[in-house]
Amino acid sequence: MSHKHHHSQQPQQGLFTIYSRLLKTFARPYWFKICLGALAGAIIGGAMGAGLRVMDMSMNAFESGITSGAAEQPSAIIELPKLSRNRQPVAIETAGEAVSEISPAVSQNQRDTAKIQQKRVRLLHRINSLFERFGLDVSIEAEQSLTLPIVVLIICILFLFFVIQSLGELLNRYCLRWVGSRIVTDMRQRLFDKLQQQSLSYFSRHDCGQLISRCFNDTNAVERVISSSIPELFTAPIFICVAGQFIIAKTREAQLQTPALLVLLFLPFCIIPVYLLSNYLKRYEKRVLERVSTVTSRMLESFSGIQVVKAFNQEKYEQQRFRAVNEKHFKSVRKAILADVFIHPSMQLSAIALASVFVLICYRYQISFGTLAVIGFAAQQAYKPIKDLAKINASLQRSAAAAERIFELLDCDHTLPQPLAPVRISTFQHEIVFEQVSFAYAAAGPVVISDLNLRIGKGQLIAIVGQTGSGKSTLANLLARFYDPTQGSIYLDGRDLRSLAITDLRNLIGIVSQDTFLFNDSIADNIRYGKRDATMQEIQAAAEQANASEFITAAPEGYERKVGERGNQLSGGQKQRLAIARTILKNPPILILDEATSSLDTVTEHLVQEALNNVMHDRTVLAIAHRLSTIIKADVILVMDQGRILEQGSHQELYALNGAYRKLYDMQFSGQSNS
Structure with missing residues (x-):
């Protein structure tokens, strides 16, 4: 597995580096609109000069x-x-x-x-x-x-120039703001696509709230700045150059070269405070964004576990935890605000000082009122874009921190390695073989699967039992290639899973787990998730096989009924039956059942088990079981402990061994008889 991942500890990139990369990466398709906006900016400058x-x-x-x-x-x-x-x-x-x-x-x-x-x-x-x-x-x-x-x-002539300037400004702002918004939209899509490609190990090591914050809060920060700043970045230099050229010409005409040069010598002293404050702002803005991510993560975690919070009467505790991270965020915001609010006054004071010096010099040289008025108007035309550039610099510094965090995500690579020429498959014909397979979730972590050997023939029902943490679900995850073994290999029809096209492999596998996830959509669309081009007749047939059609049609909305977030409008058994219908519609030759009935009552379990029997027919099944009554008819039962297979055989064979399986079986059924 690739581990090229860059964290925030890397050296901070310069403003030019960040935004040049941003434009190269995302603005390339929109050069025509950028050039059109730049041309409009030139028209604005020409009209102003005239x-x-x-x-x-x-x-x-x-x-x-x-x-x-x-x-x-x-x-x-x-x-x-x-x-x-x-x-x-x-x-x-x-x-x-x-x-x-x-x-x-x-x-x-x-x-x-x-x-x-x-x-x-x-x-x-x-x-x-x-x-x-x-x-x-x-x-x-x-x-x-x-x-x-x-x-x-x-x-009239001045009005004509004003109209030309206004039309140019309209075109400039529309084109460049459109480009800015489009860039951020593409950036958000690229982020989502990148995260979708990461392996499960990446999501197990990263907080989902932090990732969501980067996808929304960070991109919103960039969008606010880019959409408002790009037009000014194109027009402000033109305005400054036109007004500056005019002022230079007038000062030469009035023989004010020496005084003007003295004024220009003071200009760096005006820029230095703005530069220092902008760097300070960028540093604290990055801290703000990091703490926004923490706030988002804490909120998401608390709302996701709201049932547990209320069950243990911990609302006050959760409020205190959230207040702690929220106050830390505010402290960072306050420091960023201090840097931001000082930029504008420092710019104003510098401009007033320069203007005062120039007026005194003009008085000393007895410059006419007309010349002074025209130079003053031109200076005012130049001052506004200079001030805008200072504000833009502060905004760019602020959003640069967000852009850095975005590029950290775009640069990460935790995808499963893919072969250069993957083998394409469309069917499963013979057997699945685990050969000396070992696995650990982290390089220095405990071994979860150790030297496991297993052969699963086509059409077999293989059941896996064992204590919690014995490696049952990990074995299923390795078969679906959510992870790769750290040692050994898994073969499908004689081909290493790592040599296959991963999309082809997963098209052959259907999964029904204990924790059923449904999307906040209609029942029909949740079933259709197994086959996006399925017809309504196919959806209804799958629901019928999964014993789900009765409760679906009982509601007035029928198949268009919304299931709510994570399916919270449905019972556990209803969600399981929709998950089974989804798998039936996919029609995979290999089926993984991960404790699919463990949390259901007896009546619901019977309905779900009946649906599972329908979906298991003529398929190769790997069933992870909690209730041993559901796997008595399995072809082979594996008893796992600490990542190893302790016992292996049919129910009768393992029961006769009087070993770990019989102990589990007797414990479970004696408990049921006592109850």
Whole structure:
């Protein structure tokens, strides 16, 4: 048996490693939607950049109008180049030449005004071009101030960019959130599939509550983060780059390179606290998830054994046990919350400090209000995605702990080893042979089966009796290949079970055990579990053979009656008869009966035994018996003790030996006669 299993003691993986593996493993089929979402993000960034540029030129034009009206020095009046009738614009360099022809003797203020006027010329030229494209013969001169039509047009252009940005954001969020939810759905399915493939030994060593918690709580933690974070992860860098490029251009234009560089030097001091808090958060979030698993496990255990809890009046004790693990979980949550709530304020304080430094520098350099307003707006556009990225980092750190635990499950391998070219079989023809078989549930554990040799011919009824813990059920589990022998081999028609396709082997075997498990479904679907494509007529025939049709048809719902969780709406005898019907429908040539009547009353036992006689007809049967009266007619009776066969023979032969079998028989029947 393979034992490649990774526990939480392994070194923690980095955030990039975890999520790159997550995307490689689960996102590959959805690259088209990811690319579509990324393209929409680029459209959003382009619309934002264009909007910033229009806002900048509008602000410059507005300042130019104010300056021209307020200044009493001679101003530079520049005529806007007209569009020719063939829709070819006159070269815009004319405006630049006009500005350069201003007398060098004029003041610096006039030169600055002329530069602003040049930008205004470019803006109005583009507005005229836009009018011409829509077939409007409009000419706006450069000396005009911002009139109402121009303002309305600028608003319309900004609104157009807003609509484009909104549509891009809609497409971006839908595509990427869809991908996030799809990834987690596939992850949960992969987890379930992986656990279904594990051997019984894996489930005997792991708490089911812990496994359920990983399948739901951990995947939910990843889903919450991925669904909300993926869109921002694609759009935030674009926003930051567009706004950053615009701010760099404006600072160069306003000759603020040195102050801007000083501000950037302080940026790492803003990032370090967020980074440290995020790592702290990841560490405690993993502890939170581990304790959530413990809480889930404790709750599942208590509810599964609720009858025992009430029978012993231990409700208060169970409440105390649950409160203890629940409080430990809360303490871990509290520490994770502390790390989480400090991330946002530290980011805010850093941003305020940087903004304050920049404003003071702008005041020192006497930057105009328009330039400061545009840079401030662009900085605000960049700050939100930076803040979002900080929050996303915290969320990713939180979910990384869950993702690590998920990959621990996906990486485990406790499946039974399969041959590269398994032998396919469809029938059982001759015999089953146990040859020098030994078995222990754990490598260092006690030996449960020791050097066992057994031959079972086709059509034989082999009964196994013995004290509890003698290895009876283990022998049946080895035949069904729920486990592999630690030594020796088991052969079916001369072939080692380990060389057979495991699905073919189990198709040949039917099991009816003492602990009957029924699914929370209809009676018909529980019987159909033995043969998924069975017709209703086949289901009814199987129920008839199992002496179950009478109680089924007595209920108004009939075969559509729900049996409840684990069949709790039915009696023990009714559940057993449904299990027998399920096996009859499967129609296997080999049958394992594991104390199928041990917990039933006399009347119900008679009905179940009659049903078992129907299902055992013409089959090879391995019957583990508690009540010896049910196996007197067996071809061979095995008496087991401590994993070995003490006695072997028919009832008459073993009774005549006056050994362990006779002692068990006399003890059981003398007890019955005394009662």
